[in-house]
Amino acid sequence: MNNQFEVLIVGGGNAGLSVAAQLSQKKSGLSIGIVEPSEKHYYQPAWTLVGAGEFNIADTEKNEKDYIPAGSIWIKDAVATFEPEQNQVTCKSGAKYTYKILIVAPGIQIDWQNIKGLSDTLGKNEVSSNYSFEIAPYTWELIKNFKGGVAVFTNPSTAIKCGGAPHKIMYLACDYWRKKGILEQCEVHYVSGAGVIFGVKEYAQTLEKVVADNHIFTHFGANTVAIDGKSKTILYEQKNANGEIVHKSLSFDMCHAVPPQSAPDFIKKSPLADPKNTLGYVEINKNTMQHSRYPNVFALGDCTNAPCSKTGAAIRKQAPVVVENVLRVLAQQQPTAEYTGYSACPIPTQYGKLMLAEFDYSNTPKMTFPFDQAKPRWSMWLLKKYILPWLYWNRILTGKA
Template identity: 45%
Template sequence: MSVLHHQVLIVGAGSAGIATAASLKAREPGLDIALIDPADTHYYQPGWTLVGGGAFDVRATARPMASVIPRGVQWLRAAVRAFEPEADTVVLDDGRRVGYSQLIVCPGLKLDWAAIEGLPESLGEHGVTSNYRFDLAPYTWELVRQLRGGRALFTQPPMPIKCAGAPQKALYLACDHWRRQGLGSAIQARFFNAGGVLFGVPDYVPTLMEYVDKYAIDLQFNHRLVAVDGPGKTATFLRSAADGSVATVIEPFDMLHVVPPQVASDFIRNSPLADTGGWLDVDPASLAHRRFANIHGLGDVINTSNAKTMAAARQQAPVVACNVLAALGMRSSRATYQGYGSCPLTVERGKIVLAEFEYGGRLAPTFPRWLLEGRRPTRLAWWLKAWLLPPFYWHGMLKGREWLAGVRSAEQAPHG
C-alpha cells in the first residue's frame, strides 16, 4: 500500500487542531496540511456549562466538522491506530499509512466514564447527569429546574481534567437557580472533590468561598467517586484521610452531577510519544516533543502543568504554528508558550470570576483591573463568556484570527 505524505499532519480536529491548521494557513497559504479526525461534528464545549445552567442553547454548540475545516486543508476522516515516529509515519485504523515532515498531535483526552462502576448505565436517567457531554447538558438543566427539595451532589475527580473550574460552575449555577426560586433551604448541595483544595490558584479561593457560604454548600475534600447506583440513588466515594487510611462512604442523592476521570486516549498512552503517565511528552515552553524533533503537541493531551482549557489552546496554537514553520525553514524565530490558561468561573447567573493565570499560578489578566477585576465576580466577565466568546471562537480562533493571543518569541520570553 502506498504511503500518503504531507508537509504537516495534524492529529485531532478539536479546538486545538483546527486553530493550529488555521494559524498555519494564515501564515503560509500554500502549506500542504492534512487533518486526521473521524468525528463528523465539531463542538464548542465551553458552552455546555451554560447549557446546564439554562443560559445557552445546546444546538449553538455544535457544527458540522466539514464547516470548520480551514480552506485548503485536507480532512482524513479516520482514527489513528499507531504512531511510527522513527519512520515519520502515522497508521490509520483503516490500514492507510500517512507520512509527514512535521507532525502536530492534539486529539484531546478521554473521558473515562467506565472508570466509575455503574455510571455509564445510569447517565441520563435516575437524576444522574454531567455537563461534560453534549447530550447530557440539557438534562442537567432539566434536573435543576425540577428539583424542589432533597440532596444534590456534585463531584470532581482527581486532576488533571478539562477546565478545573467546570465542576464548580455546575454547582454554583444550580445553587443560584434554587436560591432565586426560594428553594435554598430545601435543597442540600454538597461538593465532593477528590483533591484537597477548592481551586488550584489561591488568589481566587476567597471569592469562591464567599459563594460557598452564600449557597450553604457542604464541601467535602479528598472524596473520590468510585460507583453509582442510579436506580438506588446512591453514590459511593473513597475518602482519604491525612494518615493515609481510606474509608468507603455511601451518599444518597436526588440529583447527581458527575465529572468523570480523564486520561489520555489509548492510542496516545500506548505509543512511543507518551510519558510515564500516558500523556504526550512535550517541552512546556516550545511545545515540541522531548524526543522527536519534528513532532509538536498542544491542547488537552499534553503533559504540561497549565489548565486544560480552550483558552490555553488558543494561546498554544500560534506558538506551535510558528515553531513548526521554523522547523520547516519558513521562519527564522521560534515562539514560547508561558502556560496561559483561563477559567471563567460562573458563580451565579449574570456574574463570572474571570480567572487567568500562567505557569506557577502567576496571574495573567488580559484586561486592566479598572476595566475588569478578575478576582471578583463581574457582569462584564459574564457578557464576555456568554455573548462575545462564542462568535470569537467560531469566527476568530477557528479562522486563524489570533485576537488577544500575541505570540512571544523565545528571545522575548522571561525566564523562571
C-alpha cells in the same frame, strides 16, 4: 488521495483547526493534512451554560467540513498508531500517511467506566453530566425540576478539561434554587478529588465565599468510585486522619458527575506517550510544545503532559507558539517560541455574574482587563455567554485570534 504531507495534524478539534488555520495563513502553499473522524465539531465550553438553561445545545454543534481551512486536506479517519521513526501514522482504515512535521491534538478521553455504575445511569435516575453533548441538557431538567433535598456535584482526582466546570454548574444551580425560594431546603455537597476549591489563591478566596454563602458542604481529597442511580447513592474514597483510605457514601436526590479523564488510549500505548505519566499524555517540552524525543513532533491542547489547565483558553496561547516553532523546524532552525502556561477559567458564581480567572504555570494571576478579575461581574458573564462563542466560531477556528 495524497498520503504525504509537510504538516500532518491529528485531531480537528479546537487545537487542530486553530493551528491548521494559522499555519496556512503564515505560509501559503504548505501541504497540510488533518486526520479527524468526526463529521461534527463542538463548542464544549458552552455545555456548562446548557446545563444551566442558558444556552441552546444545538448551537454548540457545527459541521466539521465548514471549518477545515482552505487548502488543508481533511482525512476522515482516526489515527490508530504512530510510527515516529518512519515519520508515519496508520489510521483505523489501514491507510498510512507520512509527514515532515506531525502535530498531535486529539483531545482528552473521558473515562466514564472508571466510576462504577455511572455509564448505566447517566442521563436517567437524576444523574447527569455536562461532559457529554447528549446528556448536558438533562442537567438543566434536573436543576429546573429540583424540589429540594440532597444535590451532589463530583470532581475527579485526575486532571480534566476545564477544571472549573464541575463547580461552575453547582454555583448556578444554587443561585437558581435561591431565586426559586428553595435553597433552604437543599443540602448541596461538593465531592472533589482535589485538595482545594481552586488552585490560585486570589480566585479561591472569591469561591470560598460563594461556597459559604450557599452553605455548600465540601469534601476534599474525596474520589468518587461508584454511582448507583437506582439506590441514588455515591461511594467515594477519602483518607482519614491516619492516612488510611476509607470508603464513604452519600445519598442524593440529584447528582452531577464528572468522571476521571486521561489521554486517549491510542496515545497512551504509543511511543509518543510520556512513560512517566500514568495517564499517558504526550511527552512535550512544556514551553516549546515540541516532543521531548521526536523533534519533528509537536502537541497541543488537552492531550499533552504540559502541567497547565486544559482549556480552550490555553490553546489560544499554545497555537501561535506551535505555529512559529513548526515553521522554524521546517526551516532547519531551533524552536524558540515559548508558552508560559497561560490558561483561563470563566467561573459563573451566579446567573449574570462571572469571575474570569486567568493564570499561568506558576499559578500567578494574569489578568487581561484593567480591573480586579477576582470580583464576579456582569460584563464577564456577557463575555462568556455571547462574545467567546462568537470569537470561537469566527476568529479562533479561522486562525484570526
